[in-house]
Amino acid sequence: MKPSDPSITWLEEKPLGLAERLYLPLFVSGLTTTARHLVSPKVTVSYPEQRPTVGNPLIYRGVHRLNRDQEGRVKCVACFLCATACPAHCIDIVATESPWPDREKYPESFQIDELRCIFCGMCEEACPVDAIELTSLLDLTGKSREEMIFDKEKLLSVYDMTKDAEPMKSTALGGTL
Amino acid sequence: MTALLPSLPTIVALVKIGLLVGGLMTAAAYLVLVERWMAAWVQDRKGPNRVGIPLTKIRLFGLGQPLADGLKIILKEDFTPRHVDKVLYTAAPLVILAASLAIFAAIPFGSSLPPIPALGLTGEEPLLVAPGLDVGVLWVFALSSIAVYGVLLGGWASNNKYGFLGGLRSSAQLVAYEIPLGLGLLGVVLAAGSLKLDVIMDAQASSGVWYAFAQPLGFLVFLVASFAEAARLPFDLPEAEQELVGGYHTEYSGIKLLLFLVSEFLHMVTAAFLIVIMFLGGWHLWGLTGSGPVETWVVAFIRFAVLSAKILGVILFFMLVRWSWPRFRFDQLMNLAWKVMLPLGLANLVTVAAVEEFRPQLITALGAGWAQAAAIGLPWGVFFIGWIAAGMLTPSGTDNTPIRTPGPLDAEHVLGTSTRELVEV
Numbered sequence: 051m052k053p054s055d056p057s058i059t060w061l062e063e064k065p066l067g068l069a070e071r072l073y074l075p076l077f078v079s080g081l082t083t084t085a086r087h088l089v090s091p092k093v094t095v096s097y098p099e100q101r102p103t104v105g106n107p108l109i110y111r112g113v114h115r116l117n118r119d120q121e122g123r124v125k126c127v128a129c130f131l132c133a134t135a136c137p138a139h140c141i142d143i144v145a146t147e148s149p150w151p152d153r154e155k156y157p158e159s160f161q162i163d164e165l166r167c168i169f170c171g172m173c174e175e176a177c178p179v180d181a182i183e184l185t186s187l188l189d190l191t192g193k194s195r196e197e198m199i200f201d202k203e204k205l206l207s208v209y210d211m212t213k214d215a216e217p218m219k220s221t222a223l224g225g226t227l
Numbered sequence: 228m229t230a231l232l233p234s235l236p237t238i239v240a241l242v243k244i245g246l247l248v249g250g251l252m253t254a255a256a257y258l259v260l261v262e263r264w265m266a267a268w269v270q271d272r273k274g275p276n277r278v279g280i281p282l283t284k285i286r287l288f289g290l291g292q293p294l295a296d297g298l299k300i301i302l303k304e305d306f307t308p309r310h311v312d313k314v315l316y317t318a319a320p321l322v323i324l325a326a327s328l329a330i331f332a333a334i335p336f337g338s339s340l341p342p343i344p345a346l347g348l349t350g351e352e353p354l355l356v357a358p359g360l361d362v363g364v365l366w367v368f369a370l371s372s373i374a375v376y377g378v379l380l381g382g383w384a385s386n387n388k389y390g391f392l393g394g395l396r397s398s399a400q401l402v403a404y405e406i407p408l409g410l411g412l413l414g415v416v417l418a419a420g421s422l423k424l425d426v427i428m429d430a431q432a433s434s435g436v437w438y439a440f441a442q443p444l445g446f447l448v449f450l451v452a453s454f455a456e457a458a459r460l461p462f463d464l465p466e467a468e469q470e471l472v473g474g475y476h477t478e479y480s481g482i483k484l485l486l487f488l489v490s491e492f493l494h495m496v497t498a499a500f501l502i503v504i505m506f507l508g509g510w511h512l513w514g515l516t517g518s519g520p521v522e523t524w525v526v527a528f529i530r531f532a533v534l535s536a537k538i539l540g541v542i543l544f545f546m547l548v549r550w551s552w553p554r555f556r557f558d559q560l561m562n563l564a565w566k567v568m569l570p571l572g573l574a575n576l577v578t579v580a581a582v583e584e585f586r587p588q589l590i591t592a593l594g595a596g597w598a599q600a601a602a603i604g605l606p607w608g609v610f611f612i613g614w615i616a617a618g619m620l621t622p623s624g625t626d627n628t629p630i631r632t633p634g635p636l637d638a639e640h641v642l643g644t645s646t647r648e649l650v651e652v
Contacts, residue, residue, distance in 0.1 A: 071618035094272045
């Protein structure tokens with residue numbers, strides 16, 4: 051397209067004012083900005099010794115957990131909605147008939163590949179019984195790929211570890227108990 | 228036998244060289260740490276604060292970082308690409324480092340030491356590697372020009388488009404800014420009446436008026452030009468990493484890159500030394516250092532400390548400016564050099580020459596006090612007028628907006644008529 055093309059709308063640059071032409075005011079304002087930041091409080095933390103603060107742990111999307119109900123059983127009813135919703139296909143559920151009278155199925159095994167997970171929170175959104183939730187644990191490390199595939203026991207232990215600090219959303223947000 | 232032993236002046240000079248080179252290298256290493264700290268703090272980060280004494284848990288606020296940085300870069304592979312000109316490629320970092328270290332032969336790093344009769348030093352010993360070098364300032368200039376060769380050689384020998392462009396830009400920029408640099412300095416030389424840097428400092432100390440106050444325009448021109456000569460932001464076009472990867476040292480790695488980086492830091496240190504020595508009074512501070520000869524060690528130490536503190540202050544200013552301003556565009560850079568700094572430098576030179584020429588007449592006409600006031604007031608007047616004139620009259624850059632009126636050839640280039648015919652032919 052040529053510059054003379056009539057379909058182009060040209061915006062005129064504002065002419066420089068006296069302050070801009072003399073440069074000094076801009077110089078001073080740039081220097082005061084940097085000088086202010088030089089002494090202002092720092093936003094980074096010395097990580098391993100000092101934990102970064104998570105804004106709201108209830109809505110942070112960190113490591114998953116599988117919630118327990120009041121009797122200590124896994125809340126999951128093996129409906130596969132989370133596995134279906136998962137865009138990364140990292141949830142693997144093997145369902146079997148439930149030994150308890152209040153539900154038809156329960157997960158015999160429940161595995162999440164934390165290396166494939168993209169921490170989008172879709173599983174949490176999809177779950178009808180609020181069984182799967184994302185915690186605020188943000189430093190997830192492991193020494194092997196196998197170690198990073200979390201099974202049902204591990205996910206339940208994450209719940210046991212975090213239930214006091216982060217109560218189940220179900221109680222606060224009107225979910226099922 | 229005694230003829231084979233080096234003479235006392237030789238030994239003294241060698242000791243000074245050892246102290247200076249050792250001190251400069253250590254200073255350059257620690258200035259890298261300071262630069263990283265400044266960068267971090269300006270960006271609201273904490274900066275390097277972990278490396279302390281090796282093999283212990285003692286951190287010392289990260290003061291061990293220069294050692295780690297140095298070891299890391301020395302242990303990296305010193306890779307020479309196959310397409311380079313090997314001789315020039317190897318020579319470039321050596322040339323630039325040798326030149327930027329040799330500059331310090333003429334730069335005093337303190338006032339002088341009192342006589343030490345025990346060692347046979349009966350007179351004051353100036354803290355200067357080559358005392359009595361009459362061409363001090365010229366030496367500094369000649370060698371800083373040779374440092375440009377290092378940059379050019381590096382860029383050319385790399386046989387790489389980024390290196391080449393960096394070298395090109397660098398040569399244009401450094402040649403352009405040598406002139407305002409020289410003009411800024413000429414005023415000082417004119418006022419002090421000597422090319423020796425120690426005499427320039429003594430002149431400021433004895434009159435008590437630093438040349439930054441007596442020649443504000445010269446100070447401004449020299450300051451801007453030394454930023455450009457040191458290739459520091461906002462004039463770091465030779466190695467603008469967003470455009471040129473690394474500029475002239477794109478193809479360098481390992482110890483050769485280290486030599487380039489060290490000499491870049493030394494350029495900044497040299498610039499800080501020159502600014503302090505020529506415009507900010509050197510070792511002089513009112514009411515603290517005195518201005519006469521050095522008689523005691525205390526005075527010698529205070530003068531050294533004052534000079535070092537001033538230099539550190541100027542370097543911190545260099546580092547703060549790095550994060551305050553965006554880089555100039557190349558046309559703006561050239562506009563600033565040729566259309567702003569060159570006329571301002573000339574104005575300063577003329578003013579200083581007039582003041583120095585007519586100083587005796589001024590003193591007889593007005594008396595010493597008023598003559599001094601006029602000799603300082605006139606340059607300040609020229610400073611403000613010159614600044615405003617430069618701001619109002621010079622363009623801030625080349626107007627590179629496209630021409631919007633249809634030109635005589637425009638009709639031919641409309642797609643579908645002549646273009647298609649041209650393709651078919």
